Amino acid sequence: MFTIISYNIIMKINKLTFKTLILLLISSNSILAQVSRNNFCSHNKEVFDRVKTDAVFKNLIDSIDAVQEQHEINYKNSANSRAGTIYYIPVVYHVIHEGGVENISDAQIKSDLNDLNEIYRKLNTNVGSVNSAFSGISADTEIEFRLAQKKNDGTCFSGITRTFSSTTNTGGNSAANAVKALHGDFPGNKYMNIFIAKDIGGAAGYTYRPGAPYYSDMGNGIHVLHQYVGTLGTSTQTGFNTTLAHEAGHWLNLPHLWGNSNSPGLSSNCSGDDGVADTPNTIGWQSCNPNGVTCGTLDNVENIMEYSYCSKMFTNGQKTKMRAAVTSFIGGRSNLITAANQNATGIFADIICEANFEADKSTACENTPVQFYDNSFHNPTSWSWAFDSGNPSTSSLQNPIVTYSSAGKHNVSLVVTNSNGSKTISKNLYMTILPSWGAALPFTEGFETNEAQFKAKWETVIDDTANISLSSINSSGIKSALIRNFVMTENQIGEIISPSLNLTANSSVDITFDYAYAKKVGASLETIQFLISNNCGNSWVISRGLNPTAASMNSEFSPSSSQWQSMSIGINNSFFSPNFRFKIKLKNGNGNNFYIDNININNVVGIDELDVLSTINIYPNPMTEKAIVKLDIKKEAKVSIYLMNTIGEIVHQIATEETITQGNSKFEINKNNLSKGLYFVTIEVNGTKKINKLVIN
């Protein structure tokens, strides 16, 4: 479905010049019509202007055309002997983009290449409906286009390059140069380069005939808007997209059916000619009338080199002209189809260029499935995986699923093979399996370790990990964990993520912790959340937000003992999974420091009881001779308090089933004959246990 936008300036160009340089203006639907296109790109103008003013350049083009025409005559005379030889042309798509929709998908590009090849090999399903007067000369051009698999320097790639560049707004040689700067040269005599951009100076697409010496380099390719590529994604084309087939026709020396005018529909076009014997003279079409007659005989309206809305076919004569062009040295075309170039560009064989893989996650819990994906190219037919400590430990599937039962960092390797060879990749310590903390509650964490032990047990995530560390400021014991938000930058995210806990054996789970946090004066954009996961951290649910525990301050926050607050959170039983995790997530809003300490996870008796106890304070901690346990009880309750050593023995009973009333109550812990070290203060309120660390010095 084509329409043309006329460019008056083109009509002023003499015929010879225009034979050399073809500007294509193809569109379908109404998209192009909506775009104002009042000039063609400066790239073209440069050539037009030069031909008009540079007699030497014009003579050069004349002589090149003469050589090309003689080659075409010779080729026609030998064409029968060449029948059955398929010419393969290496193709590279260069996506030039600024991160927007113009950065089209591989799938959209592959749909484009598919349409191109179907048309050139007469495999397009609609070719069967061509006007019967032309079905007999509808040609399989025996030309195919294949994605290159090797760059000019011999390294492997997918046949598609992507270049982030503002030249997507201009296209032309500047875009080609931007690609070259990033990906290296793709010489025009080795690859048919297709440059996809957002704006190419007004046209939907354009290219150059092979005869333009000015563009025998990488820029001598096809330039096209992303909306005219394929039939998926951003494409405005439906059914078959003939844009590239039309452009490639020009690139292989075919003029429009009405000859060397870029204005279809002019009666003067009847005296023009496309240099192809079996295409009837026509004034050219911008609509589809398969029975149209404009120059005395039936027009081949459905020809690819028309601007009709129903292009479907090339003729035998066009086939010969294109095949002559691709066997000519003019424009470097004949080099494209040599065996040496096919090897160099890797189009023929499914070369095993590179083995590669990835997994759906690089960190997982024990016994959770990890999906591996083969990313090797091109087209391996067998796979040999080795997963150190994995189950299975080897696999011959392309995309296997593996679990690990032992924590640590594990190696993964892959050998890919096809009939042309094999490649290997090994990724050492690729998969991190987190240690499970097992099923036994209580889980306690007072951060009384060294930095390395802390980081090994707790995952810490931040743009600058130096800002998460242990701190000697604490609510109990001698250390806490700190997110040093004070020095972080706006919107930076800091996370402290727990190890994996197996909660399946529990009937009711309660997490308590102490935290201290202040904002800066006037800063109110901070968010601090407590999140939980029942799938090892693959997904998270916000459990609650955490409010400041101290007044805002502009100096770096370092809490006093009264600026700590206890938090108690009941966990819904849908999270009692084998891989429960929780985390603190802080998003910086120019605030102040966050401290967490004294984390306890208990199997509790009843959710109802969780609300009875609002806060616990134990001070001083560490203690020397004496410490106070201060409880704030919301309603009358029975309380037991006792001290346990690190192996769980009760070493000091402080209170036994004492009934205490609403409000604050204090209990005293005396050192007596206890030795120095770490202890756990267990407080049971109506059977609900809270465990806090206490250090005796």
Ligand SMILES: [Zn+2]
């Ligand atoms: Zn055209």
